[in-house]
Amino acid sequence: MSLTEGQRSSLLALQLGRVLFDEPMSRHTSFRIGGPVDAWVKVRDEVALMNLLQWCKREALPVFPLGGGCNLLVRDGGIRGVALRLGKGFRRLAFVRDPASELQDEGSEVDAVSRFSASVEAVGGVAEPHKESGVALPVDEDGRVRLHVGSGVVVPTLLRFCVRHGLGGVEGLGGVPGTIGGALVMNAGTHEGELGDVVEELYVVDGQERRVLQPTEFSFSYRKLVLPEGALILGALLALRPRSGEQVQQEIRELVHYRKNTQPTGLPSAGCLFKNPDVGPPAGKLIDEAGLKGLQVGGARVSEVHANYVVSDGKAQAADVLELMDQVKNRVQSIHGIDLRPEVRVVGSDPPG
Numbered sequence: 493m494s495l496t497e498g499q500r501s502s503l504l505a506l507q508l509g510r511v512l513f514d515e516p517m518s519r520h521t522s523f524r525i526g527g528p529v530d531a532w533v534k535v536r537d538e539v540a541l542m543n544l545l546q547w548c549k550r551e552a553l554p555v556f557p558l559g560g561g562c563n564l565l566v567r568d569g570g571i572r573g574v575a576l577r578l579g580k581g582f583r584r585l586a587f588v589r590d591p592a593s594e595l596q597d598e599g600s601e602v603d604a605v606s607r608f609s610a611s612v613e614a615v616g617g618v619a620e621p622h623k624e625s626g627v628a629l630p631v632d633e634d635g636r637v638r639l640h641v642g643s644g645v646v647v648p649t650l651l652r653f654c655v656r657h658g659l660g661g662v663e664g665l666g667g668v669p670g671t672i673g674g675a676l677v678m679n680a681g682t683h684e685g686e687l688g689d690v691v692e693e694l695y696v697v698d699g700q701e702r703r704v705l706q707p708t709e710f711s712f713s714y715r716k717l718v719l720p721e722g723a724l725i726l727g728a729l730l731a732l733r734p735r736s737g738e739q740v741q742q743e744i745r746e747l748v749h750y751r752k753n754t755q756p757t758g759l760p761s762a763g764c765l766f767k768n769p770d771v772g773p774p775a776g777k778l779i780d781e782a783g784l785k786g787l788q789v790g791g792a793r794v795s796e797v798h799a800n801y802v803v804s805d806g807k808a809q810a811a812d813v814l815e816l817m818d819q820v821k822n823r824v825q826s827i828h829g830i831d832l833r834p835e836v837r838v839v840g841s842d843p844p845g
C-alpha cells in the first residue's frame with residue numbers, strides 16, 4: 493500500500509533530501525529487478541536521518557536501509573515503508589589522526605555505480621596509474637593507520653584512496669561493487685580478504701541513539717555481520733597498514749582481471765546467489781557439477797561463465813529468480829546432499845493475488 497497523501501506531504505515538508513514515491517526498486521538494484529517501494533529517501537546528513545527515523549516511528553512505517561543494491565533481490569510486490577539511502581553527509585573518508593585529510597566521495601554517486609555493477613571491470617578497476625599522494629601517513633604506535641569511512645562511500649573509492657596513500661588491508665575487495673554500509677553488513681570480500689578483517693569500531697544508530705560499537709558488540713563471519721538488531725550503520729573505523737601503493741594497486745588489478753575471466757560481466761546480477769558451504773567444494777562447483785549451467789526460468793538464467801551467478805536478460809522478474817534458486821537448491825540437494833544457503837538478501841513482498 494502506498495503512503496497516504498498526508499504522509500507524502502508531511503515527509504516532503506521535512507526537506508530531508510531527495511524523495512521518490514512508489515519508486516521501482518529495479519532502478520536501485522544491480523539485478524534491475526524489484527517492485528516499488530512506498531518511498532525512497534536519500535537523506536542528506538545525520539540531522540535529516542534522525543528526523544526521518546523519528547517520522548517513520550511516528551507513522552509506524554518500516555525503514556529498509558539500502559546501499560548500492562548489489563546484493564539484493566527485491567520481490568515483485570516491492571517494499572512497504574521507506575527505503576533509506578545515505579547521501580552526501582555519509583560519504584567521507586579521513587585519517588583519524590589527521591582529519592584535515594578528509595576526502596569527500598563526490599564523484600562516486602552509487603546509483604550510477606550500481607547501474608554498471610554487473611560489469612566487474614566498471615566498478616572494480618583502479619584504472620588510473622598509481623600516483624603517490626605525497627601526504628605523510630599518520631601511523632599509530634602499533635604500525636597501523638586508522639581511517640574513518642562513511643557508509644555511503646562506494647568500495648572503489650576506498651580502494652582508490654588506499655592505492656593513492658599506500659594503505660594495505662582491503663585489497664581483497666577488488667571488484668566488489670556497492671557501498672561500505674552494504675559491505676560491512678555482508679562482510680564483503682573474496683578469498684583474498686574481507687572488510688571485517690580491518691574493522692575496529694562501528695558507528696551506528698540504534699533506535700534513535702547514535703552509538704560507537706566496540707568489537708565485543710559485533711562479530712564478523714563469512715558474509716555475515718552480527719550486531720544489535722535494527723542498527724543502522726553510519727560508518728566504521730578501519731585499521732590499515734602502510735604498504736606500497738603500487739603493490740596495493742597491482743593486487744587489486746590481478747583480482748579484477750581474474751574476476752573478469754571467471755565471472756559474468758555485462759549482464760544484471762547480484763553476484764553469487766548462494767554462500768559456499770563450510771566445507772567441501774564451493775557452491776559454483778556444486779551447481780556446475782549438477783549440470784545446471786544455462787538453466788533458465790523466464791528471463792533469469794544460471795550463468796554459463798560462473799554457475800553461482802544468476803543473470804537477468806533485463807526482463808526477469810523476482811519470481812523467475814526465486815523459482816530458479818529453488819530448482820538449483822533442490823537439484824544440488826538431491827545430487828550432492830548439500831543444502832545451499834542464499835547469499836543474496838531476498839526482501840519485500842510478492843504482488844497481491
Ligand SMILES: Cc1cc2nc3c(=O)[nH]c(=O)nc-3n(C[C@H](O)[C@H](O)[C@H](O)COP(=O)(O)OP(=O)(O)OC[C@H]3O[C@@H](n4cnc5c(N)ncnc54)[C@H](O)[C@@H]3O)c2cc1C
Binds near residue numbers: 556558669677
Ligand atoms: C557483479 C557483482 C559481483 C559481486 N562480487 C562480490 C564479491 O566478490 N564478494 C562479495 O562479498 N560480494 C560480492 N557481490 C555482492 C555485493 O557487491 C556485496 O554484498 C556488497 O557488499 C553489497 O553492498 P551494497 O551497498 O550494494 O548493499 P545492498 O545490497 O544495498 O544491501 C545489502 C544488505 O545490507 C543492508 N545495508 C546496506 N547499507 C546498510 C547500512 N548503512 N546500515 C545497515 N544495513 C545496511 C541492506 O539492508 C541489505 O540487507 C557482488 C555483486 C555483484 C553485482
